[in-house]
Amino acid sequence: MLMTNEEIFDKVKEILIDQFDLEDSEVSLTTNMTDDIDADSLDLFEVLNRVEDDFDIKLEETEEVKTVQDLVNKIKDQLDKK
Template identity: 40%
Template sequence: MTKEEIFDKIADIIADRFEVDKATITNEMNLQTDLDADSIDFVEFVLELEDTFGSEISDEDAEKLSTVGEVVDYVAAHQAK
């Protein structure tokens, strides 16, 4: 899966979960500040990413993800082969 395809799926999840216009989602968008996501929102988002992409994201790794671009890069690097 390409980074563009990964971004598209992540943007769909963000648009649905955080009720934002998909067209406004960029790689630079910060998950906490731009989406006003609290810790519960973020945990649910990570769980949905795991389900969507079929890979586990450790709590330690999840804490390091702050922008959409970082999530895309992480998923791309950890795709199920």
């Protein structure tokens, strides 16, 4: 399943808006998960689980995920390996 970074970002954005009850304008590639949207480890775990389900991938080493861009990059890497 080939997806562009923009398509991945749109999907991640949708998940974050839903999970944290955010406005569309509050989520960008530079959004920091903990600083900008107050995600704790449980929140991040839930987001990552949903990402794995929605994209049908397995994410590893997710402690490196600090920003939305980091997450998009991880997803892209996994999708490219499929």
